[in-house]
Amino acid sequence: MEPPVSSSRGPMGSLLWKLDWLESQHLLRKPVRESFDLLKEDLEGIDTFLLELSDEDDPNLMKQYWMKEVREICYDTEDYIDWLFHSQLKIGSVGVAPRLKISRLPRTLNPRPNIVSQIKELRSRLQDASERHKRYLIVIDDLWDTAVWDFLLRAFPDGTQSSRIITTTRSENVDMTCCGNRSDYILKMEPLNDDDSRKIFFARVFGSENKCPQQFKDASYEIVRKCGGVPLAVIHIAGLLTRQQEKSEEWDYVERSLGSNLSITTTYKGMRKVINLSYNGLPQCLKT
Structure with missing residues (x-):
């Protein structure tokens, strides 16, 4: 039937x-x-x-x-x-x-x-x-170590079905490893310019640059400069300072702690410093 x-x-x-x-x-x-x-x-x-x-x-x-x-x-x-x-x-x-x-x-x-x-x-x-x-499209963001890539790669099937894996990284060693040493597969992203970095920073902390109190402006400009146009750094630091809007001493501490320009010295240790600042600024009840 x-x-x-x-x-x-x-x-x-x-x-x-x-x-x-x-x-x-x-x-x-x-x-x-x-x-x-x-x-x-x-x-x-x-x-x-x-x-x-x-x-x-x-x-x-x-x-x-x-x-x-x-x-x-x-x-x-x-x-x-x-x-x-x-x-x-x-x-x-x-x-x-x-x-x-x-x-x-x-x-x-x-x-x-x-x-x-x-x-x-x-x-x-x-x-x-x-x-x-x-077919699949997978995006792996902020990859720092080639060993992690080698581990992840084993989970993906071999084949030529037009699937794509996109990775983002600050490490030239990692990007060459991910693309099989094919430099034509690498798209180098430029850091944010000063204007865009400031827009993100001030929008996150105060809502806009016009709403930033005068006593925080100089420190804000210097902090944004030290973030070096690195979006992750700008967002993390802005998130930290959102909780410290009445404490000028905290702004000075963050400015000193960032050290030099992250666009020049972006390494795992440099970004770890940014993340540690964000973690240390959390309320005690949110820390684990």
Whole structure:
């Protein structure tokens, strides 16, 4: 009995059933039979993904879109196979499949009797959809150590499915390691300019530069300068000083503690100093 259409798998069940029926009836000449066998393998492979996703309670929008795309390809494939019989094309020996109905010929296919070519086109669409299901985009922010990258790299599958891993780092050694010593894969980001650094700093601490009390302006400019346009430093220090708006001595302490310009001496130790300042400024109840 032909399986019914389902909301998650579409016509996949009935499509695989029809391909099994064709194989069992020995209706296909060798070149066509080989094409149908490869098509069936592709469908069975992609069906495993559909079954996995259909078990999820609430697939995200990307997964839902992918499932919809695959179902549409399956509908087109089923319609084409039905059309072959409906139009009485000779696939091999005389015979037609039982209870085959067709509502339309897929618009993406040329209705000429080159069966191998049409099956190849359908397989290409299925394979493209299958490859997209295996692609990933991963962003790893603020990577400092090549040993960490080597550890993470082992978790990713090998392959050429157009997946991408983007890393951000302040270390030239790390960036060359991540891109396999391909310098053309490296995008060097310039530090924030003074104006942008000040906008971020003052917006975080006071809401705007105009709202900064006069007694904190000189210290603020010097602190921003020492952050060297490093966004992480600007944001951390601004977050710390938001809690110290009435204590001018704390502002002086932060200014002295930052040392030289971080754009020149940005190292793990330099950024650790920034983070330690932020941690030390936390209320005691938030420290662990």
